[in-house]
Amino acid sequence: MTAPLHHAGFFGFDVFGTVVDWRSGVARAARPFLQRYGIGVDPFAFADQWRALYQPAMEQVRTGARPWVRLDVLQRENLELLLARHGADVATLAEDELADLNRAWERLDPWPDAVAGLTRIRRRFPIGTVSNSHVAGMVQLARFGGLAWDAILGAEMAHDYKPQPQVYLKSADVAGVPPHRFVLVAAHNGDLRAARACGLRTVFVPRPLEHGPGQDTDLEAEDDWDLVAGDFLELADLLGCP
Known part of the structure; x- marks a missing residue:
């Protein structure tokens, strides 16, 4: 030593x-969700794009621009933002499926x-x-x-x-x-x-x-x-x- x-x-x-x-696991979880809702993006690209929102979201907390929130809250906000960018009407998506996809980071x-x-x-x-x-x-x-x-x-x-x-x-x-x-x-x-x-x-x-x-x-x-x-x-x- x-x-x-x-x-x-x-x-x-x-x-x-x-x-x-994280990349393979998030892509694995995203694939059936994206297919089910007809969202035309490669699951690995989706994982990369979700991850790309990670640091900017945390920076809002680090700089004091927003109060402390846990990472699962930031990840859920980022997920909805990303889905909207790909043309999804987030309000029409099943809440239980959104919550489950957000938990991809735990699997x-x-x-x-x-x-x-x-x-x-x-x-x-x-x-x-x-x-x-x-x-x-x-x-x-x-x-x-x-x-x-x-x-x-x-x-x-x-x-x-x-x-x-x-x-x-x-x-x-x-x-x-x-x-x-x-x-x-x-x-x-x-x-x-x-x-x-x-x-x-x-x-x-x-x-x-x-x-x-x-x-x-x-x-x-x-x-x-x-x-x-x-x-x-x-x-x-x-x-x-x-």
């Missing part, structure tokens, strides 16, 4: 993109290495989320994907969204460890930069298919993070986890 992580007290994981494949498959890697890391360190998602959504996602977290940390307890410092610092505080003993594992260099600025340790694990086969961002480490691993199984090896 590298020296900076030898005395780590907690490993926190970004979830969407780092632990789970996302882990990357192939994720469950086994997390299981090994958890044998040696406490692990949890550091996600922009709400707690209930993370609970359902964990149950769906078999993710055995010790704690669900992140945006809801801080009433703000990454990369705001309080999300990282509040997560470390609730985990009961100082920032320098809290490790963020993420597939996004920007997330790691923000965490490092708060004094957290950092691990980069690339997910080159997060945004599909044409992805051109976050393909490699862009800074000297404390550790870089090809996937969670390699990370477990590097950490000496049985």
Whole structure:
């Protein structure tokens, strides 16, 4: 184990993109909905477009332009906006089907290495989320994907969204460890930069298919993070986890 992580007290994981494949899961859920209502858009393009509304919606909260709301509220607003852009009369769509599609973010498959890697890391360190998602959504996602977290940390307890410092610092505080003993594992260099600025340790694990086969961002480490691993199984090896 590298020296900076030898005395780590907690490993926190970004979830969407780092632990789970959001794009495939959202496209899978969207496909029958789009077909049923005759909305002519490719399900993967729909997933990408929905995700593209994610950061602008959170920015409204981060800047104080609107009060704190949970991510499921933002996602539902974004879903209705996107459907309207594709010509759907949202008022005529079945509420139960809209609500179910919005819960697609709670039914996302882990990357192939994720469950086994997390299981090994958890044998040696406490692990949890550091996600922009709400707690209930993370609970359902964990149950769906078999993710055995010790704690669900992140945006809801801080009433703000990454990369705001309080999300990282509040997560470390609730985990009961100082920032320098809290490790963020993420597939996004920007997330790691923000965490490092708060004094957290950092691990980069690339997910080159997060945004599909044409992805051109976050393909490699862009800074000297404390550790870089090809996937969670390699990370477990590097950490000496049985």
